[in-house]
Amino acid sequence: MDNALITSAISGNRGALEHLLNKFRNNAFSIALKFVKERAEAEDVVQEAFIKVFLNIEKFRNEASFSTWLYRIVYIESIRILRKNNQLHTLYSSIDPLIEVQQHTQEDTEIFVKEKIEVAMKALSAREFLVVNLFYLSEKTINDIALVTNESTSNIKVMLHRARKKMSNHLSKVL
Structure with missing residues (x-):
């Protein structure tokens, strides 16, 4: 279905392009927000990328894939905004205080774990x-991620390893 939408969008069908962009809007926004930190700036980044x-x-x-191409544009636009604002030092976020959740049901447990993973991220x-x-979350391959970030595949693997280790260490403290 995406291939038909992409072909249609390339041919000038604005509805097809709008459908594609709406499909990936939330993930594009979360990527931008992680870099620029402010919701308004993240919205500007996504708008500029779109x-x-x-x-x-x-x-x-x-x-x-189209999403890889889009996320690459969002990534580049995020870095451009950070450089423009001279805020590259804000790339590292602080950890929000943890809020304890009582575990009563399977659903509560899943919500609890999801919240802890979000905090770890x-x-x-x-x-x-x-x-x-x-x-x-987007189920991209190492090669796709390398295209988005302009990093080598080996560097992507190292970043994934370090990120998993960092999250694991964080989760072991709170679970």
Whole structure:
């Protein structure tokens, strides 16, 4: 279905392009937010990335998936905004205070674990968050992530390893 939408979008169908962008909007926003930290700035990053996609959709070469191409644009735009604001030092986030949740049911336990994983992900650097997010949540391959980040596949593997270790250490303290 995505291939048909992409072909249609490249041919000038704005509805098809809008459908594609809406499909990946939430993940694009979470990537941008992890880098720029402020919701308004993250919205600006996504808006700028979407404008770039809109203006350059005919340049999409289908060498990687559309989402990989989009996330690469979001990543580049996030870095551009950080450099513009001279805020590269804000790439590392602090860990939010943990809120204990009583465990009563299976659903409560799942919510508890999900919240702890989200907190552990907040402990990751923006680059680690991006790699984990793309690998586990977007189910991108190491090669796709390398295309998004312009890093080598071996560096992506190292970042994934370090991020998993950091999350594991964090989770072992709170679970």
